[in-house]
Amino acid sequence: MAPEQPAAAQLEVFIDGEAVQVPKGSTVLEAARQAGSYVPTLCFDDRLEQFGACRVCMVGVEGGGPPIAACTTPCVEGMRIDTTDATARRVASNTVELVLSELPRPPAPHTELAGVARFFELGEPRWRGARHEPDEDQRHPYLVLQHEMCISCGRCIRACDEVQGAFALTATGRGFSANVTAGLDSGFRDSTCVSCGACADTCPTDAITEHLLLDLTSEIATNGEEGEGSR
Amino acid sequence: MSERFEQTTTTTCGYCGVGCRLEAHRADGNVVSISPALDGPANKGHTCLKGRFAHQFARSRDRLQAPLIREGDGFRLATWEEAINKVSTALNGIKADHGPDAIAGLASSRATNEDCYVMQRMMRAAIGTHNIDNCSRVCHSPTSFALRKSFGLSGATGSFDDIEQADVALLIGVNPTQGHPVVGARIKQAALKGLKLITADPRRIELADYGRIHLGNRPGTNAAFVWGLIGVVIRDGLIDEDFIARRTEGYQAVEEMAHTYTPEAVEEVTGVPAADLERAAHMYAGADRACILWGLGVTEHKYGSEVVRLLCNLALMTGNVGRPGAALLPLRGQNNVQGSSDMGALPDTFTDYRPVSDDAVTSMFEQRWGVEMKREKGMKIPEMFDAAVAGGLKAMYIFGEDVAQTDPDTAHVAEALESLDFLVCQEIFENETTRYADVILPSSSFLEKTGTFTNAERRLQLVEAAKEPPGEAKTDFEILMTVSAALGHEMEYETPSDVMDEIAEMTPRYAGLSHERIGRKGLMWPVAADGTDSPILYTDEFELPGGKAHFAPLPYKEPGDAVDDDFQLILVTGRRLEHYNAGTMTRRTGNVDLMTGDVLEIHPDDAAPRDLDDGGIATVTSRVGEIKLPVQVTDRIEPGHVFTTFHFPEVRTNLLVGQSSDVNTSCPEYKVIAVSVEHAQDREREPALA
Incomplete structure (x- = not known):
């Protein structure tokens, strides 16, 4: 049996050529953040367990192999990561563009999805397939669920389960129909929802948001103050 | 991107004692949204529906906006x-x-x-x-009194972080998922990851569903219940002899008194099955690290302060104080x-x-x-x-x-x-x-002022104005x-920063406090002159003369009120998730839409003979007053008991509460009120207040 590693054992990895020391068990994303290299994420939230679904945090690893997801890959001693790897960027960028192509309108400029789209300098999606029809649930006094903006990243469901523990949200449908629902499609109020708002707080697209914020966002849009990066 | 907001201010929540750090976002001079601060030490990026959503009261049209002076039966602007x-x-x-x-x-x-x-x-x-x-x-003065007597200082012995580090947590007279939702969520998550919960409450609280043992002891019998645990711990040799010898005084008297509280005798008084009591005692005392959490279900009794001292006994005899994961955590209300x-x-x-x-x-x-x-x-x-x-x-x-x-x-x-x-x-x-x-x-x-709040962990956190007073x-x-x-x-x-400087200057245990030092992370008192704070108290010594903790041999005594032929049920009052205390703030927000009024929870066995169904109006009469309110029939409350809140002034629940109060601190006995409950149509209603 190998000698036991002390709990605080450190590893050395190289992010874009810079050596960083990270605790054993750290992910590539954590190492990249420590090195100050930006890696875009979409399904990731510090408050939640690792998930690794969206493939937006792809980075290259020196020594071959396809790009890896930074948020779920553990660091290995001596690993050399290229966060600007062309293949990784192309894969991630196309993924985001595909996500955007299903939405009936660009995400509001303040959302994480809009930020990621700006990072990849994505304009109007090249693919003009089916788009979601507006389907808004306003029955809750604070929360609004805009189903058409859901990208099935699962963050709201995981926040509900892992942070609050209300288990009120569920993933529904498959493929293009994949979405999120409260309770048995009964809305927040008739589910086990405790109105904590963790779902709205983590949502990267405002598919779940607050009435007041929605009013504010549309006010800004109609006043022509919309940020240029929104498309 | 934050163009939506003209300003974002990091502050501390003004609702319960958890002390969530919040980001208050302002637009057009008003707070329009609140999100949790990701680095909040108590809330770690989370908050509840009160902290996050119930902020509109601050811009309610009926805010007092000018001084008023009495004139005849009313007031005039001044x-x-x-x-x-x-x-x-x-x-x-x-x-x-x-x-x-x-x-x-x-x-x-x-x-x-x-x-x-x-x-x-x-x-x-x-x-x-x-x-x-x-x-x-009227809430935690018994806690303060008892902790000072047993350990020396008036505050939790650890922090909420101890919850995640504990193996077992005993929750008594507290309903965190309703009253302290963010700590409730932390406890629930810890339970899902293996923390063993023991819950003791006349109501089957939500966390009981995530726990190992639920004990529905009768209201007013907490002392007998805790003695029951102590008795089993001693009988079965689960005490920490070394800790008792090195760090405490007065154990002998507790050991002598404990022998009368056999599980069978305690079952008689509390209604808790002897076998459940034994299992709970073994689980608590058998853990390496065990926490005790309590709320007003312990303190708002005639002998509330004594029960807190008994809880201290239990922690002391098992060595569960002054270590990570072994904390006594009273959940403070406000x-x-x-x-x-x-x-x-x-x-x-x-x-x-x-x-x-x-x-x-x-x-x-x-x-x-x-x-x-x-x-x-x-x-x-x-x-x-x-x-x-x-x-x-x-x-x-x-x-x-x-x-x-x-x-x-x-x-x-x-x-x-x-x-x-x-x-x-x-x-x-x-x-x-x-x-x-x-x-x-x-x-x-709280959204319009500057200063500090101290949460239930003894943590001082900054409060910063997010808007102007109206x-x-x-x-x-x-x-x-x-x-x-x-x-x-x-x-x-x-x-206010100058005030804190004077507090620090005049108070040795707060010597290192200043607004600047409190910063984003807060400081847990005592704070030394160099700014070192104290996440865990009593690691080496208790803050009593000689440095030793004191056991308290205080016997169980009956509560101040009891059922009789005229008043056959015991009313327990408390809080609900959606509202906060007198409801002054939450009733002026969308939370009213989520919970529109107080209800009386009653067990089906008690509802049926009174011909009461869900929504039916009940007349509740105590020795001092009478109220009317709709009932909710539920088996989450033990038979013989009813429960309601005091969030709605039109119900005026506290008309029912008498003068009985804690013997040491005068904290009122809100939790044991003998009442009669009748179908409201059974008799003519008389005005509650003459």
């Missing part, structure tokens, strides 16, 4: 100058005619530490009385109920619970403030009301507390307020209490400074 002049003239007149002790003040457990410190200084230095108290009197008492807004103590009878302490404050003060303590809240009715107390200055709704025996409180010659209320809304006021001073909500309303700091000056005692502070 200028600040006129209102302050009226207050100072009346109070100085009463002081001249009847002496300073004819005046009493209440500080607010929702206000900042700095506000509370300034308020107690105003009462002590400007008026000259120790008649100053705060509403911790945002600053810890701090308001820490700051000396109490009739018998200055900051850090140093008694006014201690000549050295009082002399030090006399020198600092340039006044003379008595060495005899002042009146507690219930004594104030009794004195008002008897005629000795002539005036009160009530800051941020709706005593006419929240204190027990509402009819008695109303009589007391009516008996006063002069009442000042410093408030953000008109409420039941302001109806009796002569002057109402419009003040500020209209002509002022911050409480400014109002109290102005009133004090008008009374002839000018205070030299320019900002």
